[in-house]
Amino acid sequence: MSNNSQPNRVRLPRKGLSDLERKIREKRRERKMNQGLIVSDEEEEDPVVELAEGATVIFWGVSEHHRIELHPGNIAIKKSIGLFLGEANALRVAEMAGLPVPHVYGAGTSEGLNYIQMDFIPGQTLEQTWKDMTAEQKGDIAKQLRDILTAMRSVPPPQLIGSCDGSGIRDTRAYHTYDAPVCPDERAFNEDLISGLNPKTPPAVRDAFALKLCTHHRIVFSHCDLAPRNIIVRDGRVVALIDWADAGWYPEYWEYVKFFQRNLPGDDFWCYASEIFPQLYPHELVDYIALMTWQMP
Numbered sequence: 659m660s661n662n663s664q665p666n667r668v669r670l671p672r673k674g675l676s677d678l679e680r681k682i683r684e685k686r687r688e689r690k691m692n693q694g695l696i697v698s699d700e701e702e703e704d705p706v707v708e709l710a711e712g713a714t715v716i717f718w719g720v721s722e723h724h725r726i727e728l729h730p731g732n733i734a735i736k737k738s739i740g741l742f743l744g745e746a747n748a749l750r751v752a753e754m755a756g757l758p759v760p761h762v763y764g765a766g767t768s769e770g771l772n773y774i775q776m777d778f779i780p781g782q783t784l785e786q787t788w789k790d791m792t793a794e795q796k797g798d799i800a801k802q803l804r805d806i807l808t809a810m811r812s813v814p815p816p817q818l819i820g821s822c823d824g825s826g827i828r829d830t831r832a833y834h835t836y837d838a839p840v841c842p843d844e845r846a847f848n849e850d851l852i853s854g855l856n857p858k859t860p861p862a863v864r865d866a867f868a869l870k871l872c873t874h875h876r877i878v879f880s881h882c883d884l885a886p887r888n889i890i891v892r893d894g895r896v897v898a899l900i901d902w903a904d905a906g907w908y909p910e911y912w913e914y915v916k917f918f919q920r921n922l923p924g925d926d927f928w929c930y931a932s933e934i935f936p937q938l939y940p941h942e943l944v945d946y947i948a949l950m951t952w953q954m955p
Contacts (some may be wrong), residue, residue, distance in 0.1 A: 663740065667772040692734040698722035723771065734760065734778035741903075747759035748905035749776065751822050751879065755813045757806060758898050765893075778898075782894035788886050788925060796926075800933035803889070804897045808936050811910065814878040819847045828904045829854070830883070830920070832955040835904070844873040844909055855952045862950060871944055875909035882906070884913060884934075885921045911939035 662826055709715070709727065716734070724738040746765035753759050759803030760776035767773070784799065791799070797876035820827045827838040827850065836854060841847040848871040881888075882904035890898035904916075914935055921927060932938060 704954045735775050737771045737773045745823045745903045746774050747822040752916040756804035779898040782892040782899050784886035803846040803934045811878040815877040815907045859952045878910045878911040880908040882916050883920050913941035914939045
C-alpha cells in the first residue's frame, strides 16, 4: 500500500463502537479484572495514530489497531492486526454476483497491519436508522435483503465448505473466532462442529448431535454476519453489505442460524426473519441453539 503523503500523528476521539463491540470490550475488561490483572485507564483513553494527509478515521473497534480510514477519492481502508485478508476475496465474489458491496482495490500488510482498500459507500448503518423506521419501511428493507440473499444463494459453489479464499472455516461466536480447515462436504462440516464442543461435553450429548445433524443441505454463498451494523442504507435503499470476514460457502441453513446468533436481542429485527429469508430452517435453528449451549464461547 503506497502513499507518498507524510503521516500526521493525531489523537482521535473514541467513537464508532457498535453495541456488540462495546459489550465485547466490557466483557474483556471484566475478565481481566476477575483474573486479578491490572486494567489501566489508558486502555480507555483516546488513541494516537498516524494518518496520511487528508485522511480521517470513520470507525474503529477495540483499539487503535482496528480502524477504518477514509482517504481522499472516497477510498476506505480497513486496518487491523488480525484483519482476515480473505474478506477481500469474499467481496470480489459478491461484486461478481452483482451484490451491493464496496469494490476492492487491494489487500495486504503494511507496517504490521493487515489492510483492505475499497470504495467508501456513503450512508448509515441499519443499526442507526432501524428504530426510527415505520413498520412499512422495515418491511421494505426486509424485502430488499431477501432479494440479496436470493441472489447470493444462486451463485454456483465450489466443491468445499469454507471461506472464499479456500483457507479454512471461520466460526465467530460470542467472544472468539474459531478457525478450522475447509471441509469437502457437510458430513465433515458436522464433524467439525462437534469437535468444537466443550471438552467436558458428555459422550451421550456428542452422540446425539452426531445423529441429529443432517447432511443433505445445498452449499451456498453466505455472509454469516447479517446484522444491522453491517447493512448500509441510504434513502430507503440497501446500498451495501459490509464486513464479509466470515463469509464463504456454507450449508444453506447456516446464514439463518447465524442471523439469530450474531444479532443482539433488544429490537425487533429478529421478527422480520420470515420476510428476510427465502427459506426458513426451524429444525436446524433448534439444533443450533442446543449446540451453542455446549460449544466453546
